[in-house]
Amino acid sequence: MDRRSGAITMSYKVTCDQEDCPRITLTDESPYSHALAAAPSMREPELNTGNRLVMAFAVWSIPDNLAIQTALDVAKCFGGKLNLGLRPFDDAEELGAWCPGLEYGGQSPLWCCSVMARYV
Numbered sequence: 001m002d003r004r005s006g007a008i009t010m011s012y013k014v015t016c017d018q019e020d021c022p023r024i025t026l027t028d029e030s031p032y033s034h035a036l037a038a039a040p041s042m043r044e045p046e047l048n049t050g051n052r053l054v055m056a057f058a059v060w061s062i063p064d065n066l067a068i069q070t071a072l073d074v075a076k077c078f079g080g081k082l083n084l085g086l087r088p089f090d091d092a093e094e095l096g097a098w099c100p101g102l103e104y105g106g107q108s109p110l111w112c113c114s115v116m117a118r119y120v
Contacts, residue, residue, distance in 0.1 A: 012025065012069075021039065029072060032083045034086070038087065047085060057089070
């Protein structure tokens, strides 16, 4: 928060690219917080190592977008012992390619935890 103006400065931005694909951009965040691509065809190799927390958020949901800051704060509390991934999605069908078996019950954001490459 900027004390002079009272404005809140966010370290992330959710937008859509030229093909209308959602994306998240992080600014001045820790090296263990990662912006992930929307709708990948498969899980990225880096998500198969170490301890990971992935938050998949619906780009059209205001509560989901606000939860991004909570996820960033949680990652900071772990001080690098946990890597955070932030994955935007527009449709629940996009989730299965990177996290098979993930069930979307109509509520989000979705939190996926991986301990040594095993997602629970």
